[in-house]
Each structure stands twice: as structure tokens, then as C-alpha cells.
Amino acid sequence: MALFPKVGRNQPRMRAAWWVLVIFLCGGVALHLFPFFYMIALSVTPAHEALSPTPVIWPKEPTLAAWRLVFELTTRTSMDTAVRDLMSFPFYVYLSNSLFMALMTLLISLPVTSLAAYANSKLQRGPMARWSFLFFIGTLMVPGVVTLIPSFLMTRNFPFPLPSAPLIPGTDDPFPILRIWDTPWAVIIPGVFNAFNFLLFKGFFDTIPDSIIQAARVDGGSEFNIFRRIVFPMSIPVYAVASWLQFGSVWDSYLWPLVVFQTPDRIPTSVAISNLMNRFIQAGSTSAQQAAAQTASMREILEAGLSWNGLMVLGLLQTIPIFIMFIICREYLMRGIRLRGLK
Amino acid sequence: MTQIELRNIVKQYDSQDQVTLTGYKGEPALNRINLTINDGETLSVVGPSGCGKSTLLKVIAGLEYPNSGQVIYSGHDFTEIKPQDRGVGMVFQDYALYPTRKGRGNLSYFFEVHQRTEEEEQARIKATADLMGVDFDLLLGQIPDTLSGGQKQRVAIARCIVRDPNIFLMDEPIVNLDAKLRERTRIEIKKLLRQFGITTIYVTHDQQEAIFMGDRIVVMRKGNIEQVGTFDDLYYSPANLFVAQFIGTPPIAVIPAVIENGQIAIETTRWMLPPDIALPNGAVRVGVRPEGWRLDTDDGISMAVRHIERIPTERAAFVIGAVAGAHTSIVAPVDYPMREVTRVTPDWEQALFFEAEGETVLHTPGVPDLF
Numbered sequence: 001m002a003l004f005p006k007v008g009r010n011q012p013r014m015r016a017a018w019w020v021l022v023i024f025l026c027g028g029v030a031l032h033l034f035p036f037f038y039m040i041a042l043s044v045t046p047a048h049e050a051l052s053p054t055p056v057i058w059p060k061e062p063t064l065a066a067w068r069l070v071f072e073l074t075t076r077t078s079m080d081t082a083v084r085d086l087m088s089f090p091f092y093v094y095l096s097n098s099l100f101m102a103l104m105t106l107l108i109s110l111p112v113t114s115l116a117a118y119a120n121s122k123l124q125r126g127p128m129a130r131w132s133f134l135f136f137i138g139t140l141m142v143p144g145v146v147t148l149i150p151s152f153l154m155t156r157n158f159p160f161p162l163p164s165a166p167l168i169p170g171t172d173d174p175f176p177i178l179r180i181w182d183t184p185w186a187v188i189i190p191g192v193f194n195a196f197n198f199l200l201f202k203g204f205f206d207t208i209p210d211s212i213i214q215a216a217r218v219d220g221g222s223e224f225n226i227f228r229r230i231v232f233p234m235s236i237p238v239y240a241v242a243s244w245l246q247f248g249s250v251w252d253s254y255l256w257p258l259v260v261f262q263t264p265d266r267i268p269t270s271v272a273i274s275n276l277m278n279r280f281i282q283a284g285s286t287s288a289q290q291a292a293a294q295t296a297s298m299r300e301i302l303e304a305g306l307s308w309n310g311l312m313v314l315g316l317l318q319t320i321p322i323f324i325m326f327i328i329c330r331e332y333l334m335r336g337i338r339l340r341g342l343k
Numbered sequence: 344m345t346q347i348e349l350r351n352i353v354k355q356y357d358s359q360d361q362v363t364l365t366g367y368k369g370e371p372a373l374n375r376i377n378l379t380i381n382d383g384e385t386l387s388v389v390g391p392s393g394c395g396k397s398t399l400l401k402v403i404a405g406l407e408y409p410n411s412g413q414v415i416y417s418g419h420d421f422t423e424i425k426p427q428d429r430g431v432g433m434v435f436q437d438y439a440l441y442p443t444r445k446g447r448g449n450l451s452y453f454f455e456v457h458q459r460t461e462e463e464e465q466a467r468i469k470a471t472a473d474l475m476g477v478d479f480d481l482l483l484g485q486i487p488d489t490l491s492g493g494q495k496q497r498v499a500i501a502r503c504i505v506r507d508p509n510i511f512l513m514d515e516p517i518v519n520l521d522a523k524l525r526e527r528t529r530i531e532i533k534k535l536l537r538q539f540g541i542t543t544i545y546v547t548h549d550q551q552e553a554i555f556m557g558d559r560i561v562v563m564r565k566g567n568i569e570q571v572g573t574f575d576d577l578y579y580s581p582a583n584l585f586v587a588q589f590i591g592t593p594p595i596a597v598i599p600a601v602i603e604n605g606q607i608a609i610e611t612t613r614w615m616l617p618p619d620i621a622l623p624n625g626a627v628r629v630g631v632r633p634e635g636w637r638l639d640t641d642d643g644i645s646m647a648v649r650h651i652e653r654i655p656t657e658r659a660a661f662v663i664g665a666v667a668g669a670h671t672s673i674v675a676p677v678d679y680p681m682r683e684v685t686r687v688t689p690d691w692e693q694a695l696f697f698e699a700e701g702e703t704v705l706h707t708p709g710v711p712d713l714f
Contacts, residue, residue, distance in 0.1 A: 211436070218406070218426050
């Protein structure tokens with residue numbers, strides 16, 4: 001409890017302040033937990049009740065119907081055709097898409113980012129180190145939305161951010177391009193260098209005394225060996241934090257996958273869930289006939305017991321991997337703290 | 344065995360705080376250094392902080408490459424050789440133990456990266472542990488963070504000697520220990536050095552330590568070597584005012600004086616100079632060591648005594664005060680009575696003479712013949 005000194009904690013005024021602080025912090029915790037609680041509450045609410053304009057804190061008759069329906073929906077085993085057709089593919093397809101992209105990004109991005117940070121922190125010297133540092137973190141200063149269209153064009157004609165590949169000078173042939181658009185690599189490759197993680201790693205590597213690395217050099221370790229055998233074991237907690245952040249950001253990314261994916265069986269869960277939600281909320285159409293058909297199917301779905309409650313179930317499913325990732329990383333984080341000693 | 348020679352070494356500092364986006368600020372850390380360290384010799388390097396003594400060590404180890412000049416190991420040019428291949432052993436001021444490895448792991452890293460056999464590694468670690476003392480085995484099983492300063496320092500020295508280095512480089516290895524432990528470790532290191540007879544460069548800012556460890560002493564200032572020599576050389580015939588003031592505790596008293604036809608005057612007090620000190624007329628500065636004074640003399644200059652620092656173990660006291668406005672310490676008998684003013688005369692045979700402005704030495708007594 002660094003916030004509160006141990007000495008004099010039993011004095012009445014201190015005690016009062018202590019409890020005020022505890023209540024304040026509890027309020028903060030409740031504020032953060034409430035949306036999560038609301039998701040759970042809504043996921044066990046019957047479909048009609050979930051649609052009512054008065055908010056439901058806890059349903060009168062909790063039911064697991066939505067969970068069962070979502071299970072049928074995601075495995076496409078429902079008898080009800082309207083429910084079955086809500087999603088074009090079983091949920092595990094989207095889940096595995098997301099997992100593949102997130103883990104692949106981690107696998108490539110962590111070594112690249114951490115080695116870049118290590119090189120910048122310990123191997124580069126002089127003004128060059130400052131310039132490359134500014135260059136790397138400069139990418140943090142450009143909002144992602146600004147680069148959305150160039151990035152999109154780049155996935156179409158990798159590595160040219162142009163509407164079409166330029167011609168090789170003197171010929172009519174275009175330069176060879178790699179079309180990563182509509183493949184998982186369109187999500188993985190832009191995530192390979194993560195400026196925020198770079199900053200995180202660099203901040204940590206800066207705290208490692210130069211003398212440790214110099215001692216290892218005198219001992220005869222090559223630069224890579226020093227990184228692998230001396231620096232990496234010291235940095236496990238930072239790797240844990242960085243991988244959790246990176247995993248979360250790829251898993252939760254929505255706008256970019258929405259832009260680059262066309263084929264329905266390649267989209268990640270975030271996009272799949274949002275597509276589903278769109279079908280609930282914008283049941284609009286240009287022709288009256290279509291609209292009528294949509295309304296009919298909506299009613300059918302609602303009668304089957306699926307409304308917001310089902311979306312909440314999907315939302316919870318979407319959060320679970322991040323939660324698991326956090327538990328894994330937390331273990332390493334704690335181990336790292338024990339190893340290095342808290343000072 | 345190894346002899347090291349530095350030729351015209353220039354090193355421009357490039358640590359983070361010295362670097363701006365356009366270049367460097369500040370003076371070079373090493374400015375045309377020429378130095379020879381003989382085989383088997385222990386060389387102490389002293390100087391005020393920031394004088395480049397650690398940089399000198401790093402250049403010798405290869406951790407920093409000089410901007411120009413050559414580093415010669417036993418006649419071979421090692422200037423461009425990586426530190427990995429130089430075969431030096433280095434002890435750092437902050438010990439620089441690998442925090443995730445136990446004591447044994449710290450010692451074994453050298454063998455791991457050199458693909459030595461397990462047997463050799465075990466044998467060398469055991470031999471080193473025997474050398475380092477009875478309880479050293481206990482330290483090998485512990486993570487560095489759980490060790491005390493002195494223990495860390497022992498592991499660091501063991502890590503340095505376990506690989507049988509060509510040269511030892513020690514960068515203020517015992518500065519972080521408390522006084523008593525420092526005293527003991529100093530003796531231990533000295534013992535180890537004598538046992539190995541390996542060329543050693545010992546950097547320190549503590550001149551007592553430098554005198555104790557080094558066969559020869561290098562005094563550095565602002566990237567320049569001011570003087571190289573034994574303690575007696577530095578003490579009795581310093582190369583300039585800086586060395587004279589840096590070496591010796593309490594420091595030398597430097598007092599303005601005027602020489603006129605074989606007579607010397609400090610303020611209004613005059614003395615005859617001994618005939619062997621032949622100096623031209625004019626203003627000078629006189630440097631007098633604490634033991635170079637005679638107390639309570641009839642023809643002496645008055646000294647305002649500030650206090651008397653008694654050192655019973657040495658059976659001596661230091662009378663500290665001011666002579667002609669200059670800070671002065673004088674060795675006296677331990678029972679020397681306290682008084683406001685006393686009369687003192689420099690022992691002119693032992694006095695040093697410097698220019699009135701600048702640092703040039705005009706006359707030194709030279710190393711006395713003790714035997």
C-alpha cells in the first residue's frame with residue numbers, strides 16, 4: 001500500500017481517510033465491472049424482456065435459452081432456418097480466423113519489435129539512435145484512420161500504396177505485386193511493428209545497466225547471444241505485457257478487418273458479431289417485398305428467443321480469449337517480478 | 344602475459360547525455376593518450392570524476408573504440424578487435440552481475456559461449472571457489488539480488504578470474520562497499536593480483552586505494568594524462584600544480600610568495616632560501632606539504648588556527664588553519680595544545696615552487712633518499 005503510509009494508520013483521521021479512499025476505489029471498480037455485469041445479466045434475459053425500453057438489471061426469470069440458441073446458431077445445428085441463416089458459417093470458423101491472426105501477429109511482431117527496441121536502446125549510438133527513435137515512435141503520432149486508405153491500397157498492390165501497380169520503366173509490364181488483400185496477412189503485416197510496444201520495450205531496455213551488457217561482451221557473448229541469454233530472461237514481464245496488449249489490439253480490431261476482408265469465411269469474430277448486430281438493428285431494405293421478408297424472419301428469430309441477449313452471449317464469447325491471455329501473462333508478470341525483486 | 348600500449352588515443356564521448364540531434368557536445372573524453380602498461384604490472388588510474396579514467400578502461404577492453412589512435416596488446420594491434428576476442432577480465436563498479444542467473448550461472452556464462460566442456464567448467468569454477476575462500480560455494484547457489492554488496496563484489500571478481508584472463512580491468516570495484524569491508528577487500532584483491540601476476544589496470548578515485556594497489560599510478564584530468572609514476576614520484580616531484588594538489592591528504596598548502604635575491608617573502612615575513620634552490624626574482628607560489636612545516640619557530644609567519652584534528656592511532660594531529668589566507672594543514676604531535684595563533688616556518692628543503700600564474704613547477708625537492 002504505497003498510497004498510505006503504514007505509520008500512524010490507526011489514528012482516527014487516518015482511519016477515516018482510509019475508508020473514504022476504499023469507498024472511492026470500490027466505486028471505481030464497480031463502474032468498470034458494471035458493463036460486464038450488464039452483459040451477463042442481459043445474456044440470461046428472455047428475448048422479449050431484453051427488447052423492453054426499461055433497462056433490465058436482473059431478469060425476473062433468468063433463462064439460458066439465449067446461450068442454447070447461440071450454441072445452435074454458432075454450430076449451425078438449429079432447426080429454425082431463420083436462426084440458422086443469421087450466420088453464414090459456424091462460429092468456430094470466425095474464432096479460428098481471429099486466433100490465427102492474433103497469434104501470428106504476436107509470433108512475428110514480438111521478436112521484431114523487441115529486437116528493434118533493443119538495438120535502438122543498446123546498440124545504436126550517437127545522433128543516429130535519437131533519429132531512429134523519433135522515426136519509430138513518430139508512427140504513434142499518425143492516427144490509424146489517416147492511413148486507412150493508403151493502407152487499403154497497399155494491401156491491394158503490396159508493396160505499392162497506389163490504386164494500381166506502376167509499370168516497370170521502359171516496358172508495359174507492371175511491377176510484380178503481392179495481393180494480400182482479403183487474406184489474414186493484410187491484418188498481420190501492418191501489426192508487425194507496434195510502436196507502442198517498441199516504446200514499452202525501449203523503456204525497459206533503457207533501465208538495464210550498460211555494464212551488464214558490457215560484462216557479457218567481455219565474457220565473450222555475441223550480441224545475439226547476450227540478448228537471448230542475458231537480456232531476454234530479464235525482460236519476461238515486459239514480453240508478457242506487450243503480448244497481452246498486442247493480442248488484445250488484434251483480437252478487438254474491427255475497422256481494419258472490415259475494410260480488408262471480402263470473403264465471409266475469412267472475417268474475424270469482431271466483424272462477424274457486428275454483421276450479426278447489423279442484421280438486428282438495420283432491418284431496412286429498398287423494396288417493400290424484401291422488407292416484409294426481413295420483418296417476417298426477424299419475428300421468427302425473436303419468437304425463437306433471440307434478441308440482444310444473443311448478442312451479449314457472443315460478446316462474452318469474444319472477450320474470453322483476452323481474459324485467458326491476461327491470466328497467462330499475469331502469471332509470467334508475477335514470476336518476473338519475483339525474479340527481479342521488487343525494489 | 345600481456346603488455347599494453349596506448350598510442351595517441353582520442354575518444355569522443357557518445358553516451359546518451361552527450362548526444363544531441365546534430366552531434367556531440369563537450370570535450371573528448373580521452374585526448375591523445377599515450378601510455379604503456381608493463382607485463383605483470385598493476386597500474387592505478389586516479390583522477391577527479393569525469394576525467395576519462397573509466398573511458399580509458401573501456402577503450403582498453405574494447406567496449407569503446409577510440410576515434411583515433413592504436414591499442415597494442417603485446418605488440419599486436421588490437422584497436423579493431425572486438426571485446427569478445429580480447430580475453431580481458433573486467434570488474435565493474437556496479438558489479439554488473441547477470442540478474443537472472445545464480446552465482447554459478449554468472450561464472451559459467453563464459454564457458455557456455457565458448458563451447459567449453461562441462462568438466463572444464465566445473466573444474467574451473469571449483470578452483471575459483473577455492474581461491475575465493477571457504478564460504479564462496481554458498482554464494483554460487485544464490486540469485487544476485489539476494490546477495491549483499493560485498494558478496495556481489497566477490498562473485499564479480501570470481502567471474503573475472505574464472506576464465507584466466509590476459510589482463511584484469513577493474514573499474515572502481517570496491518567503491519560501493521562500506522569502509523571496513525573496503526579495507527579488507529582491498530587486501531584480498533591485492534593478494535589475488537600478486538598470486539596471478541597478471542597485468543592489471545585499476546581505476547579508482549581514491550588515492551589511498553591507488554597507492555595501495557598500484558605499482559605505478561596515473562593521474563588524469565579532463566582526458567589528459569598529467570603524470571605517470573610511483574607514489575614517491577607523484578608526491579615529491581609532481582609534474583604540475585594539479586598533481587601536487589591532487590596527491591596527498593591533507594592537501595598541500597599553496598601560498599603566494601615573492602623571491603628577491605635569495606630571499607623569500609610571504610606577506611611581510613622574510614626568510615633566506617637554502618643556496619641549492621636557485622630561483623629567479625619575482626612572484627611565485629610555494630607548496631608546502633603537511634609534514635613540511637616547522638611549528639613554533641621564532642622567525643615564522645603567523646597562522647590562524649581553525650581547529651586541531653587529533654588522530655590517536657597515528658600519534659599525530661593535524662593543525663588546520665590559514666597561512667597568508669591559504670588553507671593549510673600541518674602535522675603536529677598528538678598532544679599539541681590548542682591555541683588561536685601559532686608561528687610556522689616552511690621547511691624550505693621540502694617545499695615545492697610553482698609559477699605565480701599557471702601550473703608549471705619551478706622547483707621540487709625530488710624523491711628523498713631514505714636508505
